Amino acid sequence: MDLSFDLWGNALVSGLLLGGFYAAVTIGVSISFGMLDIVNIAHPAFIVLGSYTAYIANSVFGFDPILSSIVLMPAFYLLGVAIYSVYDVSFERRGDASIRGLAFFFGLLFIAEVTLVLVFGVDYRLVEAPYIGPSLHAGAIDLPLRLLVPFAVSLALVLCLHVFMSHTFIGRAVQGVAQDPSALRLVGADPSRIKRIAFGLSIASASVAGAILIVIQPVEPSIARDYIGRIFAICVMGGLGSFGGTVVAAMILGVMESFTSTFYGPSWSPAVAFGFLLITLAVRPAGLFGRI
């Protein structure tokens, strides 16, 4: 009985910690897909790119992976701005964003993956940091710092973005741009510029998300694909663009995956996200907290 309680408690706690991490992974898509209506399926590839930049900063220069990823955010922001500029000129202005826009991002996903394979090979890479290894203990519950630190960083990231989105002019303009671009022009903001900033931010978040990904688990280039289902499941379940909804949905998925891998084995956990996504789409496409 004791054993089973320990098992349940540990599965629950590690699921919540994992969920916190998923929130950071998803928050970029909550901005690009949820708010801007840009189906950036290449987002996980940018996260893995963030993992590799953190890996280089750590293994070559000996920096802390998470701190260096925060320093690198402006570079990722500029990358996002550049990609959005191409997307804007090629697809949005032509009014042809659906099929070709999707194919564009799919192509980017693939190019990023193959390039990483060509440069780094298919070996798993990991980082070193003082918080990888030790655990805190609360009674029978283990709190590995390897999960606890990413959890805290992730929630801090989401909180910062939330404050930015709800308390600054640009942030509110981002929330408005998908709903009514012409109204945005009336208050003196250029929708194209607002979207460019928001997309830049979403890619900037991938830098940090990538760093905490490689803290949690070893990374290889094709790992991005495992995250596509998870990310979009969380984003849709969270109600597309609601940050609070994203965090709650991420926690739910984290706990579900944690229980699945504890009781059925880790090889089944990728299937959880998909089941979650399909049920959400079939039963409640507006998500848990969605407007519509």
Add this chain to the structure above:
Amino acid sequence: MGNIRFGLLALVAAAVTFAAARAIGNPYVFFAGYVVLQYVVLATAWNILGGYTGYVNFGTAAFFAMGAYTTVVLHKTVPVLPLPAMMLAGGAISALIGLGMGYLTLRLRGTFFSIATLAMAVVAQTLITNWNFVGGSRGAYIVRPRLSPIFPGDYIQYLFVIMLLLSVLAVVVARAIQHSRLGYGFAAIRDDEPAAEASGVPTLRLKLIATALSGGLMGMAGAPLPYYVTYLDPASGFSLSYAVNTIAMPLIGGTATWLGPLIGAVLLGTLQQVATVTISSALSLLLVGLLLVGFVIAAPKGIVGWFQR
């Protein structure tokens, strides 16, 4: 040109192709040609849903691998079954999966369908990886017969002919659809779905037909795969390169007509075979990704679009 006359013409073209391949006499031609033809089927099948109705399917690998794994199961249970029967079974399974996926997600915006297909590929792979009967993550070995069962020659020639006939079937079906009531319905969905719905086009039913047809053809294309590779594991059966190629080929060739995917598949498929041999397979895949992105940005109507101006 009527459909029957076009079909006969396509068969003649297929016979000429086969005769030419045999005249060269190098078995490598059949191995390389098989892959190109397989992509002709996949690209044409993808285009029935993606090009005609505008719904993007990222799950080609799942439909394809389901066909292949159906063959693995049948090979283990009823090994006497001829390959065409296994292909029908694989096609039926994939068509059913397409129908189920479509029923759950096609009532929503097209984006959700695309994301669901992408996620489905991951899950189908998880299921197969955990299924020991078909080899799990270790993969399955299939013994390829040495000789063709119907004409004198190697078994690879038989596989080549089967794939050649399947690509004739796929192209004829795609062309027939394009000029039928069904095709006009598909085009109406692609151009303006709410308007089509409002003027009485049964959009959901048409989309389900397209998904099942497209998925079924992909399953049939995958069914001979175990005999071609003789060793099939989930990572290679569900490889993302199938999905990328299958999307890149119609988009590069042109998505509006049956001709686009055919041109795209033959060009890109041959180019990749050459690049794989001369450079490396990773670089040849990178080439596909770059061509895909380049074409969607710079030539939205594909190669076919160049000749329509």
